[in-house]
Amino acid sequence: MNLLKPQVNPPLWLLAELTYRCPLQCPYCSNPLDFAQQEKELTTEQWIEVFKQARQMGAVQLGFSGGEPLVRKDLPELIRAARDLGFYTNLITSGIGLTQKKIDAFAEAGLDHIQISFQASDETLNAALAGSQKAFQQKLEMAKAVKAHGYPMVLNFVLHRHNIDQIAQIIELAIELEADDVELATCQFYGWAQLNREGLLPTREQIARAEEVVQHYREKMKDSSNFANLLFVTPDYYEERPKGCMGGWGAIFLSVTPEGMALPCHSARQLPVEFPSVLEHTLQEIWYESFGFNKYRGFDWMPEPCRSCSEKEKDFGGCRCQAFMLTGNADNADPVCAKSPHHGQILEAREQANCTNMRIDQLQFRNRANSQLIFKTEV
Numbered sequence: 004m005n006l007l008k009p010q011v012n013p014p015l016w017l018l019a020e021l022t023y024r025c026p027l028q029c030p031y032c033s034n035p036l037d038f039a040q041q042e043k044e045l046t047t048e049q050w051i052e053v054f055k056q057a058r059q060m061g062a063v064q065l066g067f068s069g070g071e072p073l074v075r076k077d078l079p080e081l082i083r084a085a086r087d088l089g090f091y092t093n094l095i096t097s098g099i100g101l102t103q104k105k106i107d108a109f110a111e112a113g114l115d116h117i118q119i120s121f122q123a124s125d126e127t128l129n130a131a132l133a134g135s136q137k138a139f140q141q142k143l144e145m146a147k148a149v150k151a152h153g154y155p156m157v158l159n160f161v162l163h164r165h166n167i168d169q170i171a172q173i174i175e176l177a178i179e180l181e182a183d184d185v186e187l188a189t190c191q192f193y194g195w196a197q198l199n200r201e202g203l204l205p206t207r208e209q210i211a212r213a214e215e216v217v218q219h220y221r222e223k224m225k226d227s228s229n230f231a232n233l234l235f236v237t238p239d240y241y242e243e244r245p246k247g248c249m250g251g252w253g254a255i256f257l258s259v260t261p262e263g264m265a266l267p268c269h270s271a272r273q274l275p276v277e278f279p280s281v282l283e284h285t286l287q288e289i290w291y292e293s294f295g296f297n298k299y300r301g302f303d304w305m306p307e308p309c310r311s312c313s314e315k316e317k318d319f320g321g322c323r324c325q326a327f328m329l330t331g332n333a334d335n336a337d338p339v340c341a342k343s344p345h346h347g348q349i350l351e352a353r354e355q356a357n358c359t360n361m362r363i364d365q366l367q368f369r370n371r372a373n374s375q376l377i378f379k380t381e382v
């Protein structure tokens with residue numbers, strides 16, 4: 004065995020980002036800022052070929068996401084193909100564009116799981132964040148319809164400084180909708196969320212209060228039949244050690260963008276690293292041999308302080324995308340780590356969260372006009 008080469012296992016997770024089209028404009032979207040430049044999308048046949056290859060390699064879970072995957076008219080066909088190949092399939096949706104008829108078609112095609120995301124627990128805040136007045140009612144109706152259909156339903160609420168104080172109402176809404184699992188995920192700072200970080204990052208006090216509320220509900224629900232899981236994800240900006248992002252670079256996770264770029268994480272296209280297209284290479288070649296997927300495998304690439312750190316096998320130096328966004332160099336240790344010479348950036352962001360009074364209407368919403376404007380400013 005070559006000790007210098009890390010052992011590479013096959014991917015387990017395939018994330019199919021079917022499209023960047025989306026009717027909502029959430030300012031915390033993790034899609035790339037220049038998404039409006041990417042108009043091409045793989046055809047039905049091309050996606051099915053990707054699924055086939057991933058399944059042959061050993062992938063077992065397939066997530067359909069976007070943008071909003073419901074805008075793809077061939078979604079039932081894609082679900083059926085994935086299911087026939089033996090994938091466990093999960094639709095990650097805002098619920099906008101979902102209809103009773105579509106839920107029937109997805110069930111018939113064999114979809115296993117639906118995750119609906121909400122912006123808030125009330126109509127006004129939901130509308131302000133989603134950039135759509137009708138979204139909240141539609142989401143409520145569709146969550147009920149999904150449940151009535153017998154699907155295991157995950158409700159996902161993205162939390163930030165403007166809604167985290169309503170966490171009790173959010174949990175109550177999830178109980179009312181009979182969610183099976185609830186994810187209260189404080190937004191992670193990629194794409195549009197990073198652009199809007201000042202206006203989104205909660206304070207440490209907000210997070211501590213929210214944690215107390217979650218704990219209170221967990222105790223209260225211990226003996227009830229409410230959701231199996233109440234997951235609360237805090238932002239890593241308040242940690243002293245980084246997360247082992249994606250379970251390691253090119254270790255279990257494979258993401259494919261609408262036009263077919265293969266990435267080791269949903270956010271990696273921003274890195275100055277060349278990533279291959281599924282239209283030019285097989286997934287086998289991409290996963291095992293491509294430069295991009297091998298770039299941060301193992302430990303040889305690591306500079307100090309990661310290289311000699313006893314925790315490197317646990318956290319892999321943290322998140323490459325975060326290192327790039329905050330330090331300009333993806334090789335650096337993730338600044339979340341208190342050992343990183345760039346940790347000051349995280350401390351500044353925490354400080355900024357204490358001082359800012361940025362309003363929702365001052366955030367940059369994820370839409371085509373803003374994307375084009377940002378791209379123009381950058382070139």
Ligand code: FES
Binds near residue numbers: 248271
């Ligand atoms: Fe890309 Fe963490 S999101 S490595």
